């Protein structure tokens with residue numbers, strides 16, 4: 001499939017509420033894919049359930065719209081079966097940090113080359129406005145009968161603690177910024193997480209466009225999130241800086257890349273090492289498993305592979 | 316000398332009983348015997364009672380186990396107390412005279428319930444509760460030949476012979492029962508050395524164990540001066556596989572082209588994934604095949620990542636047990652909705668909840684048939700023995716890919732953990748059928764309805780793009796709530812039920828053993844197959860009652876026509892369901908599919924395997940009209 005002038009819009013009518021921050025996210029995705037000249041058939045966009053979960057249907061690339069909270073493990077299987085695919089995950093904040101948090105943490109530990117884009121709107125959009133795990137304690141958004149009595153997770157800190165090697169935040173209404181962060185994430189080797197502040201115009205009357213526009217600032221001058229030598233000391237310092245930075249909220253909300261560590265091995269590399277180079281050379285999806293409708297293993301090969309189970313009878 | 320024997324080797328978990336079982340199996344296999352071993356253990360790592368129940372034959376490979384044993388070989392007192400009743404009149408007890416004075420009520424690892432039963436039994440027999448009193452009772456009243464060895468003296472003598480320090484020598488304690496068994500059965504030393512070598516791969520360990528076994532043999536012969544128990548094998552094997560159910564399934568998956576397995580650890584499934592991982596890289600021609608085996612964060616990730624791998628074109632599976640499958644149910648539904656061939660290898664254990672975590676059951680038939688909301692076709696097959704398990708683990712990958720449906724391969728703890736001598740499988744009969752696969756092409760539609768219920772399948776990463784969603788979708792794979800599309804797409808999925816029923820051979824799904832005009836029909840599935848066939852044999856040897864056995868291997872699709880025909884032939888006769896459950900779920904499934912009601916049943920839900928002697932007795936009661944339902948309880 002050619003990639004030079006690919007239109008990444010699927011052409012489907014987009015059924016998000018008018019003014020929803022998700023439009024900015026998908027626009028940034030179109031641009032990032034186009035600028036990186038990704039081939040639609042080599043990209044798989046995986047999502048969970050929620051307003052955010054519909055994203056793949058609006059993109060002209062492979063789309064796998066999965067279960068609530070489970071986008072990451074679906075993506076994990078796809079990527080491990082065929083590591084040559086670019087796998088991008090779109091999830092809601094409830095999806096990722098509520099029902100799916102075990103998977104979020106596990107992906108960090110594995111550092112599998114999968115990109116996770118969290119649509120952070122502070123609410124459960126598709127179920128009409130319940131509090132999500134990024135809504136702060138005491139906040140009462142429109143649909144809530146009472147103020148929130150559970151506190152928020154710090155997704156950036158959780159990502160760093162879990163082992164993600166690319167951690168960033170962006171803002172849905174700043175498409176240009178988001179596109180750039182996305183491109184960096186897509187070019188990074190390893191598990192990447194982007195927390196995208198996404199106004200939900202229908203249910204979140206607290207974290208609004210006005211709210212964010214007043215507070216959001218771009219991490220620039222003097223901020224260096226990249227691990228450059230890979231020493232233990234440096235990694236620790238960069239992590240700590242990022243963790244401290246991630247606590248900034250209320251008056252000023254930083255967006256940009258918080259942490260990049262290009263030194264940690266990916267799960268694909270670890271497997272390739274286990275298989276002595278056989279995995280990346282011919283990953284599972286590229287192996288043929290039969291010959292003329294029969295299994296590849298002949299009786300002799302079977303005996304060789306499973307020799308430990310064979311017992312020759314002593315006469 | 317006997318054609319076949321049954322015996323128990325028991326001791327505390329973690330003390331080497333597991334090793335003894337494996338070593339003895341290799342040794343008997345090496346000498347050409349047919350062996351079947353059930354391994355019983357608590358959900359515990361060290362200290363609770365564990366044992367292996369063996370049946371060894373010089374004539375054939377046993378299909379099931381018996382309760383009454385010729386030998387009880389005890390590493391500790393608890394073994395003697397727990398199993399003394401299973402010793403046959405005239406059997407042999409091997410125990411440690413060093414613990415003669417140990418009393419049953421001073422053993423903390425014995426569960427309260429057994430302790431109070433023993434208290435009553437010993438009171439009734441007038442015993443004082445020591446091992447010695449029990450041994451004396453067995454000798455005088457049950458004709459049991461008691462071989463009392465002083466295990467600490469054995470170790471002392473061995474430490475001298477082998478020039479080992481006492482603490483080193485004592486690490487060989489659990490080889491005493493092994494040596495006692497080989498001595499009493501007359502197994503040759505070369506078979507034992509082979510077995511130790513296979514198990515430990517260390518000549519030094521072999522040498523020490525042989526020295527120890529000589530010490531044991533001398534001492535045993537001092538008291539037991541008779542010919543060995545077991546006749547030489549006449550089976551005529553050249554080579555056999557010594558395998559558990561877990562092993563054969565892993566082998567089947569490798570042979571059948573599985574390339575991705577995700578699992579979350581659970582008994583009795585996890586060993587399969589370990590075996591698979593051990594053999595996850597192997598040479599094919601001048602390349603290496605690799606199987607990705609991933610330990611996931613939970614069973615939800617196990618099934619969903621396997622689905623992801625399947626979408627990318629890989630044969631993918633997960634292996635689990637009841638609690639894990641409970642978590643997988645939503646993922647199963649997604650696979651059903653998206654027509655994904657993913658395999659769940661399901662080892663049943665005792666439920667509900669964590670139930671009996673290390674014991675067997677067949678209580679999840681209904682669950683697997685109906686699990687997940689909504690309606691969708693699925694393959695559900697169950698294996699009755701090691702050979703079926705090997706073949707089914709391949710065939711379910713063929714069927715799920717051919718029909719693009721999820722599949723569940725039902726097994727159980729009995730099969731998973733039973734070791735046996737298996738004739739190496741004939742690989743040339745096996746096939747790999749990946750169904751209708753395409754690279755795509757112009758206007759590719761993943762859920763194309765114009766080609767019948769099974770749309771050509773392209774993989775993620777081929778030349779085309781495709782969409783999947785758990786929502787109802789159109790041919791492209793985009794969400795659609797349109798009522799007409801709903802009817803068409805829903806129907807496309809569901810008519811696979813008829814297609815599968817029509818195409819999958821009846822003789823794969825069900826088989827009748829014995830004759831249609833037999834007096835009694837046993838019906839079962841899964842691991843009751845062996846016991847049913849043995850009971851059938853015993854009855855035919857007895858001559859009074861002729862018995863047939865209907866073995867079900869496929870439940871979805873269900874071979875309704877064949878089953879109905881057999882049941883019709885047996886109308887008015889005794890038809891008895893055999894199942895490791897309370898409900899005899901099989902009867903419900905048969906009623907649902909054929910309208911025939913099976914009103915007689917032999918069930919067992921202790922988590923221990925059905926034994927030939929107890930099933931035989933129960934069946935005779937039912938045939939004599941004494942009862943319609945027998946609940947079995949033998950085995951510890």
Ligand SMILES: Cc1ncc(C[n+]2csc(CCOP(=O)(O)OP(=O)(O)O)c2C)c(N)n1
Pocket residue numbers: 049050051052053068091092093094095096119121123124125126127132
């Ligand atoms: C297992 C399960 N439980 C509940 C739901 C219902 N549900 C649908 S969307 C959703 C929450 C969506 O919130 P979020 O993940 O933040 O996504 P958003 O809609 O805000 O993008 C829930 C709970 C479901 N689909 N599956």
Ligand code: SF4
Pocket residue numbers: 015016017019020021022051121125126199200201202203
């Ligand atoms: S409910 Fe909120 S998140 Fe969902 S589409 Fe509407 S604005 Fe967007």
Ligand SMILES: [Mg+2]
Pocket residue numbers: 050092093094119120121122123124125132
């Ligand atoms: Mg949300």
